[in-house]
Amino acid sequence: MFLSWRTSNTTRCLNLGSYNYLGFAAADEYCTPRVIESLKKYSASTCSVRVDGGTTKFHNELEELPARFVGKLAAILFGMGYVTNSAIIPCLIGKGGLIISDSLNHNSIVNGARGSGATVRVFQHNSPAHLEEVLREQIAGGQPRTHRPWKRIIVIVEGIYSMEGELCKLPEIIVVSKKYKAYTYLDEAHSIGAVGQSGRGVCELLGVDLADVDIMMGTFTKSFGSCGGYIAASKVHTTESAQKLARIRENSNFFRSELKKMGFEVLGDNDSPVMPIMLYNPAKIPAFSRECLRQKVAVVTVAFPATPLLLARARICISASHTREDLIKALDVISRVGDLVGIKYFPAEPPKIAGADHDKLE
Structure with a gap:
């Protein structure tokens, strides 16, 4: 029997x-009433796998939505984001194939x-640049032992x-992939819905033609506030809250x-809602997180x-629901x-005095 330890206190925090x-x-105000209405009408589960009577018209309708949203011909649903990557990649490629993966890709990949x-x-x-170097080297050498050409290459x-x-750096990655006739697989778990003029992810943000990305993976668990994931592969338009x-x-x-x-060292790029604050020393982790929690901010x-030993960090995730006062x-x-x-780790900028004439202050 497993027991969970809890405190007797409840603290309301800024998340x-x-x-x-x-x-x-x-x-x-839009999603919550519809979720409640759907649960009352259709229940929470079919209690069956899809191949054994578990597919409903709602599964089929839901598969059409992300496909249209990202401009692909079709999509497949999965029960969770992690499973989406770990289950679909073995279906796309096997023995005799070559996968070239970014060194910081998620563990599910x-x-x-x-x-x-x-x-x-x-x-x-x-x-x-290094992607091209690896591709060139692997294509020249071919498969291990036989040196035959690769059956398929996925970046x-x-x-x-x-x-x-x-x-x-998607535009440059795609140029390299096309040059060596490799497929591009893009995991948009943290970018779909969060970036781009209409929320269509990094392709829209960086001006990449959706047709240039062969396989697009995304989740419903982050921007869309639900659960599950999808794979969309291969154009229509959907609306999103601008x-x-x-x-x-x-x-x-x-x-x-x-x-x-x-004066904090913050990783990442503008427009990204994920921002790591570098702590470096793992010993600083409990002090930082507990003190923030004591002051009702949960980080x-x-x-x-999950990171190299001396690259500990606090990972801040910003939401559209945060008010300026919250921030x-x-x-x-x-x-x-x-x-x-x-x-x-860096000198802080001096605070600016609203309406002050800086020439007179010197």
């Missing part, structure tokens, strides 16, 4: 650790690649790398900019083995805790 990028998982039976090679994180990257907050998308971009860029001004900290409160708490723990 900076959730993947609820668009705020749909909260009490959303790593496990899927291992289970495929294909040869796996890794290229330096977000480096199109796997992520839209936003969740531990780094970085955007994929207001929420504008708000998450504004919130993310404001928060990132203010953290840097305070997620990440350390080895200012969080920044104030994080700044004070950062001073206490000693993780401001």
Whole structure:
């Protein structure tokens, strides 16, 4: 028998650790009533696998939605995001095939690649130049022992790398993949719904033709506030809340900019709602997270083995549902805790006085 230990106290906190990028998982005025209505009408489960009577018209309708949204011909649903990668990759490639994977790809991709039976090679994180070097070397050598040409080559990257907050250099990756006739597999778990003018991910944000990405993976568990994942492979248009998308971009860029001004080392790119604050020393993790929690700001900290031993970090996730007051409160708490723990590795910018004439102040 397993017992869970709980405190007797309940603390209401500002949540900076959730993947609820668009705020749909909260009490959303559009989604929440429809979820409740659907649960009352159709129940929570079919209690059966899809091949054995578990497929309903709603599964088929739901598969059409992400396919249309990302401009592909069809999509397949999965019960969870992790399973999407780990289950579909062995279906796409096997023995005699070559997978070239970014060195910081998610563990679900790593496990899927291992289970495929294909040869796996890794290229330096977000480096199109090293990707080309690996591709050239592997194509020249061919399959192990027989040196026959590869049956299929798939390059796997992520839209936003969740531990780094970085955007994929997708345009350059696609140029290299096309040059060597490799398929491109894009994991948009953290980018679909969160970036791009209409939320269609890094392709839209970076101006990449959707047709140039062969396989698109995404999840419903983050921006869309639900569960499950999908694979879309191969154009129509769907609508998305432009207001929420504008708000998450504004919130993310404001928060990132203010953290840097305070002297924190923040990884990642503008427009990314994921922003790691570097702690480095693992010993700082409990002090930072507990002190933030004591001041009613909940953050997620990440350390080895998810990151290298001396690259511990706090991973902040911004949502469209955060108000400016929420963000200012969080920044104030994080700044004070950062001073206490000693993780401001750069000089802070002096505060600007609204309406002051800087020439007269000198």
